[in-house]
Amino acid sequence: MNARYRTLGWLTLAALVATASQSTQGFATLGSTWRRGAITMNMQLAGGSGLTDGSANFNAAAGSALAVWNQYLNRVRFVAVNGNAGRGADGDGVNQVFFDSNYYGTSFSPDTLAITTRWTLDNTQRVEGDVVFNSAFRWDSYRGNVPSSGVRDIRRVALHEFGHVLGLDHPDQRGQSVTAQMNSQIGNLDSLYDDDIAGAQALYGGGVAGNVTFPPRNEPNDFYNQLLAVYQNELRAAPSPTYVDSEGAVIWLTEYARQRVGRCDHATATENTLDQIVNNGGTLVCATTPAGAIPFPPRNEGLLFMNQLDTTYRDALHRSLGSSVVNNEGAVVWVLEYLRYRLNGCNHGDATTKVLQQIRGQGIQPVCTA
Amino acid sequence: MRRLVPLSVICTLLMAGVARSTTVIPPTFESLVSRANTIFVGEVMDVRAVWEPTPQGRAIKTYVTFKVEEVWKGSAGAVTQLEFLGGTIGGTTMEVVGMPTFHDGQRSVLFVSGEAKSVSPLVGFWHGRMRVERDPYGVDRVRTEDGRSLGTTDQITASKANHMALITPMRLADLETAVRTRVLAGRAR
Numbered sequence: 001m002n003a004r005y006r007t008l009g010w011l012t013l014a015a016l017v018a019t020a021s022q023s024t025q026g027f028a029t030l031g032s033t034w035r036r037g038a039i040t041m042n043m044q045l046a047g048g049s050g051l052t053d054g055s056a057n058f059n060a061a062a063g064s065a066l067a068v069w070n071q072y073l074n075r076v077r078f079v080a081v082n083g084n085a086g087r088g089a090d091g092d093g094v095n096q097v098f099f100d101s102n103y104y105g106t107s108f109s110p111d112t113l114a115i116t117t118r119w120t121l122d123n124t125q126r127v128e129g130d131v132v133f134n135s136a137f138r139w140d141s142y143r144g145n146v147p148s149s150g151v152r153d154i155r156r157v158a159l160h161e162f163g164h165v166l167g168l169d170h171p172d173q174r175g176q177s178v179t180a181q182m183n184s185q186i187g188n189l190d191s192l193y194d195d196d197i198a199g200a201q202a203l204y205g206g207g208v209a210g211n212v213t214f215p216p217r218n219e220p221n222d223f224y225n226q227l228l229a230v231y232q233n234e235l236r237a238a239p240s241p242t243y244v245d246s247e248g249a250v251i252w253l254t255e256y257a258r259q260r261v262g263r264c265d266h267a268t269a270t271e272n273t274l275d276q277i278v279n280n281g282g283t284l285v286c287a288t289t290p291a292g293a294i295p296f297p298p299r300n301e302g303l304l305f306m307n308q309l310d311t312t313y314r315d316a317l318h319r320s321l322g323s324s325v326v327n328n329e330g331a332v333v334w335v336l337e338y339l340r341y342r343l344n345g346c347n348h349g350d351a352t353t354k355v356l357q358q359i360r361g362q363g364i365q366p367v368c369t370a
Numbered sequence: 371m372r373r374l375v376p377l378s379v380i381c382t383l384l385m386a387g388v389a390r391s392t393t394v395i396p397p398t399f400e401s402l403v404s405r406a407n408t409i410f411v412g413e414v415m416d417v418r419a420v421w422e423p424t425p426q427g428r429a430i431k432t433y434v435t436f437k438v439e440e441v442w443k444g445s446a447g448a449v450t451q452l453e454f455l456g457g458t459i460g461g462t463t464m465e466v467v468g469m470p471t472f473h474d475g476q477r478s479v480l481f482v483s484g485e486a487k488s489v490s491p492l493v494g495f496w497h498g499r500m501r502v503e504r505d506p507y508g509v510d511r512v513r514t515e516d517g518r519s520l521g522t523t524d525q526i527t528a529s530k531a532n533h534m535a536l537i538t539p540m541r542l543a544d545l546e547t548a549v550r551t552r553v554l555a556g557r558a559r
Contacts, residue, residue, distance in 0.1 A: 030467065089426040091464065105425045106455075109483060109490050113393040117456070120463040157393055164467040173468075173496075173516035184468070184496075184516075186393050 027199030028174035030167045034126040037279030038079045044098035046085035052142040061141035065158035072197045074205040074282045093128050099135040108134040114157050116164040129165035145188040156190045168199045207284025210262045219348040223338045224250045231325040239323035243313035253335045256305045263287035266301040278316045294343040302332035345369035397494040399523040403552040405493045407484030408444030412436030414476045419457030430464040432457035434472045442549045452491045470499045470515050477502035502542055510542035523548050
């Protein structure tokens with residue numbers, strides 16, 4: 001082989017290695033997802049006293065796996081409901097988690113720890129997912145390596161199976177080489193890893209818990225009551241029609257603002273907030289808010305949200321038409337302004353005073369941070 | 371054997387269990403061979419999904435019919451059918467996560483379990499199915515169910531894909547030799 005062909009050979013090998021390396025990042029999905037909102041899991045696992053990690057029972061241990069996934073889900077979230085221990089039914093549209101010595105009438109093979117089934121309509125819409133744990137194994141709930149005794153950790157197996165319920169497949173069976181709970185072989189890994197989380201967030205939207213603390217609900221509500229009084233007694237405002245009651249306006253404008261402060265754009269913040277109203281969706285925001293002055297959305301976008309909130313109250317919640325002396329625009333402008341003060345160093349009293357001063361024509365007051 | 375029968379006695383398959391599990395302790399090559407009642411090379415002739423009642427409701431099952439090319443262990447008819455839990459009928463899909471899917475014309479080596487009424491017809495679920503592919507030189511070669519190149523029988527249960535990505539898949543003939551050797555060793559005990 002001459003030098004030219006040797007070079008070509010090495011280049012080819014390098015390309016092959018590079019190709020293989022590129023495939024080392026990524027998760028695998030099964031091709032169908034749940035509708036937005038709650039995924040109710042009926043926990044029917046019997047027993048489980050004296051578990052190593054202190055879980056009250058097997059339902060609690062497996063339920064903690066649901067909670068782990070929930071930290072990273074936005075458009076859906078698991079809801080654990082404790083049911084009667086024992087066997088469920090397949091194909092009934094109910095998600096059940098239980099122990100059994102067989103799988104709906106056929107026995108587990110001796111090497112099977114658990115089985116998850118997935119029911120799908122039109123190849124895209126998930127409608128059922130049952131998880132059956134093989135009762136022939138000895139189960140506990142613990143962290144760390146699998147002991148030589150072979151006692152199985154129900155929590156990590158549940159993490160894996162619930163990943164299947166969400167719609168994740170085994171990355172190592174799809175050409176990936178990643179550290180993941182979703183790999184096909186359950187071993188000493190006892191938590192979720194970046195690849196697992198990335199997969200779930202690819203299916204259901206990502207998010208973080210949010211690092212900006214918003215005031216407790218009673219304080220914006222108190223501010224809004226004072227705002228109503230000013231509009232009624234000082235501005236002599238006429239009632240405007242609205243489907244949103246005062247408390248709803250405050251709660252959901254605050255949530256929209258929280259989503260925006262959490263780096264969501266207008267469309268995403270609106271979608272996430274309305275999803276909480278209609279589907280009991282998750283409360284994650286889009287990203288961590290950077291240090292410094294807290295960014296706030298422009299008023300026109302807040303008003304767009306408020307109008308959609310009105311429509312949602314009318315069409316999805318079927319609320320009847322009411323009225324408020326604070327019209328939608330006023331609600332948006334002053335609630336967001338109140339929150340802007342609160343998130344920039346003002347306490348409830350100072351923020352309320354500063355907003356009301358603006359309304360009374362005393363100009364825009366400075367925030368309270370130095 | 372109940373799990374593997376000619377079409378002429380297909381009715382007995384209704385007694386059999388099906389499907390592939392989600393969390394499986396992987397078998398070694400030795401246990402794959404020893405636990406299989408029948409090991410054969412077959413080509414898929416037909417795939418058919420049906421609704422079937424279960425003690426707790428109903429399920430979709432998929433019947434896969436194979437034209438048997440070679441039998442390496444046990445016995446099988448010229449045409450054999452296996453039953454897998456899950457499948458698609460109309461717009462409804464019931465899937466047991468990880469269950470292998472079959473298409474007409476696919477060739478596989480199948481390690482069929484002898485366990486009565488087991489949930490899976492294959493030993494070690496996906497480990498009990500290996501794909502057979504013919505290379506450009508006309509040599510039949512073997513990959514794992516999930517498509518990884520299989521260099522040696524020791525790699526059957528390996529989970530890391532990448533380090534095997536560039537391996538030339540072992541020849542079907544070599545796998546046959548390994549299986550038959552293992553079967554003979556088992557009988558000699």
